[in-house]
Amino acid sequence: MIWLVFALLAGAAVMSVLAPLARKARASDPAGSDVAFFKQQIRDIEGESADGRLAPEDAETAKIEAARRLLRAQSSPDKAAVSSRRNATIAALAAIVLIPALSLFLYSRLGHSNMPDAPLQARLDAAPRTDMAGAVARIEAHLAEHPDDGRGFEVVAPFYLSDGRTADAVHAFSEALRLLGATAQRHAALGEARVFLSQGAVSAEARRDFEAALALDPSHKMSRYYLGLVAAQNGEREKATDIWSKLLSEAPPGAPWSERLRAQLDQLQGATQAQGAGQD
Numbered sequence: 001m002i003w004l005v006f007a008l009l010a011g012a013a014v015m016s017v018l019a020p021l022a023r024k025a026r027a028s029d030p031a032g033s034d035v036a037f038f039k040q041q042i043r044d045i046e047g048e049s050a051d052g053r054l055a056p057e058d059a060e061t062a063k064i065e066a067a068r069r070l071l072r073a074q075s076s077p078d079k080a081a082v083s084s085r086r087n088a089t090i091a092a093l094a095a096i097v098l099i100p101a102l103s104l105f106l107y108s109r110l111g112h113s114n115m116p117d118a119p120l121q122a123r124l125d126a127a128p129r130t131d132m133a134g135a136v137a138r139i140e141a142h143l144a145e146h147p148d149d150g151r152g153f154e155v156v157a158p159f160y161l162s163d164g165r166t167a168d169a170v171h172a173f174s175e176a177l178r179l180l181g182a183t184a185q186r187h188a189a190l191g192e193a194r195v196f197l198s199q200g201a202v203s204a205e206a207r208r209d210f211e212a213a214l215a216l217d218p219s220h221k222m223s224r225y226y227l228g229l230v231a232a233q234n235g236e237r238e239k240a241t242d243i244w245s246k247l248l249s250e251a252p253p254g255a256p257w258s259e260r261l262r263a264q265l266d267q268l269q270g271a272t273q274a275q276g277a278g279q280d
Contacts, residue, residue: 132159150179157189166197184217191226202230221247225261237268244268 139156143149157172173190180186191209195202202210207230210223217223228243244265251258 136160136163147175148179150176154180154186157193161193161196166193169193170197182212182216184213184220184223187213187216188220188222188226192222195226202226202233221250225257232264232268241265241268 136156136159139152143152143156146152153172154176157169157176160166160169160172170190170193173186173193177186177190187209191202191206191213194206194209198206206226210226210230213220213223214227224243224247228240228247231237231240231243244261248258248261248265251261
């Protein structure tokens with residue numbers, strides 16, 4: 001389909017060059033104008049002779065002279081006209097050949113006909129941060145017209161969260177979950193947005209989201225972490241230590257979240273030891 005579009009565009013470009021050249025060639029033919037002039041002159045002489053306004057002998061002399069000039073005009077076309085038509089022909093041929101050839105050459109060097117369409121998420125990830133607000137605005141306009149597009153909500157929700165628009169993030173994650181169906185990641189993403197909205201506290205709604213995620217995927221790391229945080233916030237330090245210790249032991253080498261989790265676990269264990277020492 002794309003090559004048909006290219007062919008149509010090349011044809012339009014060629015015709016845009018040929019049309020004015022053809023008009024110019026027709027307009028710049030003085031020999032043709034001379035022939036028409038002398039033919040009209042002969043008809044005028046004959047008309048004046050028939051009306052009696054011109055003596056027969058004068059009419060015959062004028063007709064002979066006009067006929068002589070007519071023959072000369074017909075047999076000797078103007079050199080400038082010939083040159084003009086030749087130049088127009090050369091230009092037309094050049095347009096027919098060079099414009100498509102140049103277009104194909106440039107596209108072969110600069111184009112990417114085999115590149116697949118980039119999905120919306122990839123385009124947003126590749127967009128400069130300065131254009132992110134415009135990209136989000138376009139998605140919002142799309143969702144205003146198509147509120148049943150769950151994928152659109154799922155794409156824009158993380159940008160709301162990173163931009164501090166936590167209430168909008170909660171709404172977007174909720175709509176994505178409702179429209180696209182339940183998965184562990186969608187439940188966990190919604191739960192995390194609720195935690196951000198509560199400024200770090202795991203609310204009852206967020207806890208239900210994490211529990212729903214673990215019901216679908218018992219190994220889901222984000223949900224396990226936040227349920228450990230629930231236990232820590234509720235004073236269940238042993239339970240939190242057990243959850244986080246197991247999670248840390250399963251962390252792949254170089255996991256970016258392992259250092260933070262280790263620091264929280266050390267802090268939790270230090271608080272537990274301090275509480276035990278105080279009770280003694």
